[in-house]
Amino acid sequence: MPTNALRSSLITALAAGMLPLLAACAGSGGSGVKTGAADSASTAGSGSKTTTTADGATQLTIPDGTDDETKKRYIYENALAACMKKQGFTYTPHAAEQSGTAFADGDGKDYAAAKTYRQKYGFGYYSRAVYPDDSNVVGRKLQAAAAAADNDETGLTAAQKKAYATALSGPAAAKVNGVEKLGGCELNAQTAAYGPALSAAEQKKQNEAKAEKNRQAGQALNGDAALVQLAQSYAGCLRDQGITVSTTQPTGLPDMVRFQVGSQIGEHGISGLSKEAALPKLAKEIDLALKDLECGKAFRAAYFPKFDANPYYSDAG
Incomplete structure (x- = not known):
């Protein structure tokens, strides 16, 4: 999920006391992004294992048993991080919640x-x-992900932040029929995870x-x-x-x-x-x-x- 969408949806959800089921994005196995280094001890987002590409982009390791829908979100995050690195910026990918597991510990299924x-x-x-510091509490992983997303732009000048936003989302105010048009690395990641955009x-x-x-x-x-x-x-x-x-x-x-x-x-x-x-x-x-x-x-x-x-x-x- 794009950082701006992650931030806004998270803030709204926590303010209302409700956790959104973040399933706006939906997959196939394989990241579509080449990785260089072997598994490292580093983590990203909510603490997932990661690898690093040859040019230094962090890539999440998709856990065994992950469902197809969730795999696509991992692929999206990894492709977004790789694309931003090619543009000279850092984007921290965030581990996706397994589909339908936002309340899994308390939904009563088990x-x-x-x-x-x-x-x-x-x-x-x-x-x-x-x-407040208990990772088992609903929403804690998402808060950590939002904080990590914000840190990606720490230390950038105003001009650099503008360039970061353009690299991430494409030119500002790009709309089709009044709807914001996907662009930049978000479009690249969307295509990697879900394929080319469908016609209307x-x-x-x-x-x-x-x-x-x-x-x-x-x-x-x-x-x-x-x-x-x-x-x-x-x-x-x-x-x-x-x-x-x-x-x-x-x-x-x-x-x-x-x-x-x-x-x-x-x-x-x-x-x-x-x-x-x-x-x-x-x-x-x-x-x-x-x-x-x-x-x-x-x-x-x-x-x-x-x-x-x-x-x-x-x-x-």
Whole structure:
């Protein structure tokens, strides 16, 4: 993801108390960039192993078992770093989160792991203020990546920063039909990871196909009789615990309470909140997170295997 997009999305997300699922970019194996040195002990972004190209560009090592979508984001970051180095600048590539794992420790797919996570961090909101240096807290890796991105321009003059921005994104104000046109090394990286840009007609066709596939997945999950019955029991349990139920659809229930907590945090999120002020709020969050986990235990055990077979993504993520 480009540094400017990473910074803006991260700041917005942390201010709102919500972590975005950074999947704006999407792959095939192999970086498409030649590397020179063997694996080194150095790290980049959120601490991934790296190699170095012959001209000194840092390259992330793609972990074994990484899914195709996430591989593409690694390829994008590596290609961006290599291209910027050729332009005489440093760009620190940032390790991509495995697709769909932003809340993996607490989403309830693995009940035991989720219980351990939620007992300390709740849903991962107020724990950022209580445990500011804990890498297990949701958003910490992204904050580190944003800081590293900012450091790439440290020490540059105003003219050099302007040249850096041009090398990264291409000439300013380049737009097509009012939409900012991708350029510079971002375009180079986008092409390396995802192939040449599609025409407007091709892009529309692809978007419509994805939307239809997603609609069918949602229909399969929400129309599953067993899931519907388990969802009713899940919702009933939440109501008994005094928790508001805004949906009983199988696709909406797994993250419903999490999103409710996030929406109540407010416009400014936890920015500036002291540990002392956050502690009682975290205790309440933990209580809600554990009640949600227990009420949804049977539902999640049945839901996630079917979700894996029919991945569905709502507008909320």
